[in-house]
Structures are given as structure tokens and as C-alpha cells.
Amino acid sequence: MSKAVHVPFSEPPWLMGLPSAYYNDSHRKWQKTCRSLVDQLLMPQGGEWERAGDVPEDLFSKFASANFLIPNLSAPLPITWLKKLGIHSLPGGLAVEDFDYLHTLIYVDEVARTGSLGPVGAVTVGYAFGLPPILKFGSQDLQERFVPDVITGKKRICIAITEPGAGSDVSNIETTARRSPDGRFWVVNGSKKWITNGLWSHYASMAVRTGGPGPGGLSMLVVPLLDTPGVSMRRIKVGGQTAAGTTFIELDEVKVPIENLIGEEGQGMRYVMQNFNHERLTISISVNRLARVAISSAFEYCLKREAFGKKLMDQPVVRHRLAKCGAELESHWAWTEQFTYCMTKMSEEEANKELGGLTALAKAQAGKVLEVCAATAVLLFGGNGYTKSGQGEIAERIYREVPGARIPGGSEDVMLDLAIRQLVKNFQRKTKELETEMERPKGSSKL
Structure with missing residues (x-):
């Protein structure tokens, strides 16, 4: 540095x-x-x-x-x-x-x-x-x-899970993939919404329904997108992350080679959930940095801006607001760092089992931290923080990013519930394992 x-x-x-x-x-x-x-x-x-x-x-x-x-x-x-x-x-x-x-x-x-x-x-x-x-x-x-x-970047790919009627509730995905009469293709019908990078992607790793209702009917396919008959894509205008290419994808009798099945049929839900863990950890990291940019920009502004005859930083209420944001920001960062360190010491299987729920919780907390830091930054910048240009532009822009932190990758309320359900599941599993171990006969059976 x-x-x-x-x-x-x-x-x-x-x-x-x-x-x-x-x-x-x-x-x-x-x-x-x-x-x-x-x-x-x-x-x-x-x-x-x-x-x-x-x-x-x-x-x-x-x-x-x-x-x-x-x-x-x-x-x-x-x-x-x-x-x-x-x-x-x-x-x-x-x-x-x-x-x-x-x-x-x-x-x-x-x-x-x-x-x-x-x-x-x-x-x-x-x-x-x-x-x-x-x-x-x-x-x-x-x-x-x-x-x-x-x-190598010669071709582009996206992840296509979310639909107009199924976001965090992955088990309710309705896009179908049925086998063609000759058995050579999956024929895909349905739609995907809020798909980042979809516009530019040659392929999508897509969750589809190959079986009956519920999670057991889900599979994943590599579905061709660009220049593919039956695929139409259009850009969705969103409040934040406007440059990321958020896309609506419609699929009408799209033929996908039968060999494009990812893994095993019916295992799509498991694949999607494991993939979410990496996504949620990286969201937690990046959203923390957005919060950091917002509150540090406001901090710098308060050191220079004068009101009522003195610098904003000389106002106790301003220092109080910055202090509360700083505590939330650095606490979340320390937690995220500790999670990440655990990932360097655990196998992927162990991490998915032990950290999956907690990662969801960290992702949910990241959105909360960003909300308070971005809102505080806007208030401290005053009118400048409500303007899409000038010295407060960064606060206005980051404030529009808040929903994009709290909803994609698993919406906040779903993440909070998931975290506790997995903690309960792990507690019950470990309790049962301990009880089984204690019931096991000790010592030799020889007389």
C-alpha cells in the first residue's frame, strides 16, 4: 500500500x-x-x-x-x-x-x-x-x-435459476425440460427473469423441471442462448447495478442436446443450493465494500463541509451516526473474514455442512449493513446525497444498490430462516451422534 x-x-x-x-x-x-x-x-x-x-x-x-x-x-x-x-x-x-x-x-x-x-x-x-x-x-x-x-473467456455463460414466479423459492421452478420423442434432446419451455449477464451469454447453467413437483423434480442443463432458435432475451431496467445486463429470457420449444444434463437427473436442487454458498459469501464481501465506500465518503465529506458555523464533524450527532455505522461495518467484515478463513481450512463438504446457514446469515446481514451505511451517507451529504452528479453522487448511487444486496442470491427473510433451520439441523445431528457414541459399549467384551 x-x-x-x-x-x-x-x-x-x-x-x-x-x-x-x-x-x-x-x-x-x-x-x-x-x-x-x-x-x-x-x-x-x-x-x-x-x-x-x-x-x-x-x-x-x-x-x-x-x-x-x-x-x-x-x-x-x-x-x-x-x-x-x-x-x-x-x-x-x-x-x-x-x-x-x-x-x-x-x-x-x-x-x-x-x-x-x-x-x-x-x-x-x-x-x-x-x-x-x-x-x-x-x-x-x-x-x-x-x-x-x-x-478462457472465449464464450460467456450465466446462471439461470430465478423465474417470474420462483426466486428464493427454488423448488417451485416451472420451466420444463421434456425428452423429445427420439430421445436426442431436452425440449425446454418457460422463462427466466433477473438473469445477470444473460444478454451476452452463449450458454446458461439452467435449473429446469424434468420430473414432478417439488425439489426432487429439478435438474440442471447447459442451455444454449445466443443465436439459438426459440430463445428470446431482453434487457430489464433495474434501480441499481444498471450496467450488469439484467435479462429476461423466454424459452419456446428450445432443443438442448440430451448430453447437456449437468450431473444426475433430479439432483438440480442440491446443485443449486451448493452453488448458492459461494455466491452468498462473495455477495457478503462485495456488499461490505459498498458500505465501506459509502460511509468513508461521507466521513471525508464531514471533515470538510461546514454548517452552522463549524465543520459537520464537530457536530456530536454526526459523529454518533458515523460511529454506529462504523461499528456495524467492521463487525460484519470481521465475521466475513473469519468465515473466509474457515474456508481455507475446511473441505468443501465440511464447509457446506457447517457454514451454509451461517453464510446465508452473513449475506443477509450484509444487506442490513449496507442499508444503514448508505442511508446515513445520503443524510450526511444532504442535498448532494440526493443528486445523481457531483460530490454526493456516490452516496445516491450506492443507496440504489441496497435492494440488489438484500434480494438476489436469496432474499433477506429467506436467508434468516434458512440460517436458523440449518443450525437446528446441525445441532440435532450432532446431538444424535453424541448420544449414539455414548451408548456404544466401552472396553473389551472378553471375560
């Missing part, structure tokens, strides 16, 4: 010069690399792109050519595939086998520094959440057909 004095709350504690038990030299070097690339690719025009509601066509290819899309995948990275494709390191020389979840945290935190999830979301969201189901659950044949072009 440079020797500049940072505005309070503008950086996580470990980047403000405070000691941390989590980060090693590899993480510190990676943070510098990410910051340099973000300063080059996103920061100069990110705000302008969000105002315009779109990003340049070549932004995705710039990320891809720098191998700067790959850090969106969950750790550990798909090392075998990367090396097979000649990719042995990430920017800055980080070996792909050395990449862990703290590197993920650093990457996600850095790319959110623009103060909007729109520009970065335009290039990362589909890759981050659409490719992993193929890597984790797809057959070798399926991976051979799709992974090389997608992982």
Missing part, C-alpha cells in the same frame, strides 16, 4: 496497517496486484459506465486476457483444467495451486471499490456462478465440450 493516510473506514483494518492473523505475503502481494488491475480496468470510468447503464464490449475480453476472470471461481481452483489449458498462474505470478479463499476475498473486495456492483458484475457474475456447476457436477464429456472456451 502507499504511504497515504487513509480516511477512517475507507479500507479493511488489515489494509489500514493493523496486524492480522489471516493474511500472508502471498495475500499481500495479490492485493497489490488486484488493486493495480482494478485501478486500470474499472476505477477510471466505472461510475460513468454505471450512469450510462452499460460497459464497453471489450471489458470482458480485457479481464479474460489478463486471467482476471479466473479468481471468480471458488477455491481451490480447477487446477487440472487450468494447467491443461496452459494457465499456470494468475496476475502477479500467483500459482493457481496456491490460490485460496482469502485470495477470493481480496479479489472480490477490490473489484467492488468502484462503489457499484454494475460494471464489475457485467463481466464477472455469469462466470462466477454459471461455470462452477459444470466444473463440480458435470461429466467429463460435458466439461470437455464447454469448460475450455468458457474458462
Whole structure:
């Protein structure tokens, strides 16, 4: 980091010069690399792109050519595939086998520094959440057909779960996929809504109903989108993340090769839920950075702005508001850091079992933290915070991002309920295991 004095709350504690038990030299070097690339690719025009509601066509290819899309995948990275494709390191020389979840945290935190999830979301969201189901659950044949072009950025992919009538309630998905009479195709009918990056995607990892009602009837397919007969897509205008390419997809008798099934038929619900864990953790990280940008911008403004004959920072009520926001922000960051550290020490199976519910809770809390920080920033900027240009523009923009933090990836109330249900389930499971262990005869049975 440079020797500049940072505005309070503008950086996580470990980047403000405070000691941390989590980060090693590899993480510190990676943070510098990410910051340099973000300063080059996103920061100069990110705000302008969000105002315009779109990003340049070549932004995705710039990320891809720098191998700067790959850090969106969950750790550990798909090392075998990367090396097979000649990719042995990430920017800055980080070996792909050395990449862990703290590197993920650093990457996600850095790319959110623009103060909007729109520009970065335009290039990362589909890759981050659409490719992993193929890597984790797809057959070798399926991976051979799709992974090389997608992982290198030659083709684009998105994740398509949500529908007009089924969002967080995944088990009620209505888009159907039935076998064609000759058995060669899945014939897909239905619609998907609020699909980030859909407009530009060649493929979607899509949840479809191949069986009866409920979660057991769900499967996942790789569905072709661009230039595919029966597929129509249009952009949805949303309040925040306007540059991310939110899309409505209609599917009318779309023929999908039968071999495009991801994993096993009827296992779609399990695949979707496991995929959500990575998504929710990265949402928690990026939303915390949005809150950080909002409250630190307001903090800096209060150090300069005068009212009633003195600086805003000299008003006790202003300091009180900043203090409450800072406490919420840093508490959530510490919790998210601790989760991420756990991910570096646990297997994916263990993490899904132990941390899935808590990750949902952290995601829900991120939205609450952003809401209070963004609202406070708008109030402290005053009229400037209600204006889409000028020095308070950042607060106005981030405030519009709040619903996009609290709803996608699992809406807030559903996340709160899910967290407790899983904690209860784990408690009951562990209690039963302990009781079984205590009932087991001890010692030798020999006389």
C-alpha cells in the first residue's frame, strides 16, 4: 500500500496497517496486484459506465486476457483444467495451486471499490456462478465440450435459476425440460427473469423441471442462448447495478442436446443450493465494500463541509451516526473474514455442512449493513446525497444498490430462516451422534 493516510473506514483494518492473523505475503502481494488491475480496468470510468447503464464490449475480453476472470471461481481452483489449458498462474505470478479463499476475498473486495456492483458484475457474475456447476457436477464429456472456451473467456455463460414466479423459492421452478420423442434432446419451455449477464451469454447453467413437483423434480442443463432458435432475451431496467445486463429470457420449444444434463437427473436442487454458498459469501464481501465506500465518503465529506458555523464533524450527532455505522461495518467484515478463513481450512463438504446457514446469515446481514451505511451517507451529504452528479453522487448511487444486496442470491427473510433451520439441523445431528457414541459399549467384551 502507499504511504497515504487513509480516511477512517475507507479500507479493511488489515489494509489500514493493523496486524492480522489471516493474511500472508502471498495475500499481500495479490492485493497489490488486484488493486493495480482494478485501478486500470474499472476505477477510471466505472461510475460513468454505471450512469450510462452499460460497459464497453471489450471489458470482458480485457479481464479474460489478463486471467482476471479466473479468481471468480471458488477455491481451490480447477487446477487440472487450468494447467491443461496452459494457465499456470494468475496476475502477479500467483500459482493457481496456491490460490485460496482469502485470495477470493481480496479479489472480490477490490473489484467492488468502484462503489457499484454494475460494471464489475457485467463481466464477472455469469462466470462466477454459471461455470462452477459444470466444473463440480458435470461429466467429463460435458466439461470437455464447454469448460475450455468458457474458462478462457472465449464464450460467456450465466446462471439461470430465478423465474417470474420462483426466486428464493427454488423448488417451485416451472420451466420444463421434456425428452423429445427420439430421445436426442431436452425440449425446454418457460422463462427466466433477473438473469445477470444473460444478454451476452452463449450458454446458461439452467435449473429446469424434468420430473414432478417439488425439489426432487429439478435438474440442471447447459442451455444454449445466443443465436439459438426459440430463445428470446431482453434487457430489464433495474434501480441499481444498471450496467450488469439484467435479462429476461423466454424459452419456446428450445432443443438442448440430451448430453447437456449437468450431473444426475433430479439432483438440480442440491446443485443449486451448493452453488448458492459461494455466491452468498462473495455477495457478503462485495456488499461490505459498498458500505465501506459509502460511509468513508461521507466521513471525508464531514471533515470538510461546514454548517452552522463549524465543520459537520464537530457536530456530536454526526459523529454518533458515523460511529454506529462504523461499528456495524467492521463487525460484519470481521465475521466475513473469519468465515473466509474457515474456508481455507475446511473441505468443501465440511464447509457446506457447517457454514451454509451461517453464510446465508452473513449475506443477509450484509444487506442490513449496507442499508444503514448508505442511508446515513445520503443524510450526511444532504442535498448532494440526493443528486445523481457531483460530490454526493456516490452516496445516491450506492443507496440504489441496497435492494440488489438484500434480494438476489436469496432474499433477506429467506436467508434468516434458512440460517436458523440449518443450525437446528446441525445441532440435532450432532446431538444424535453424541448420544449414539455414548451408548456404544466401552472396553473389551472378553471375560
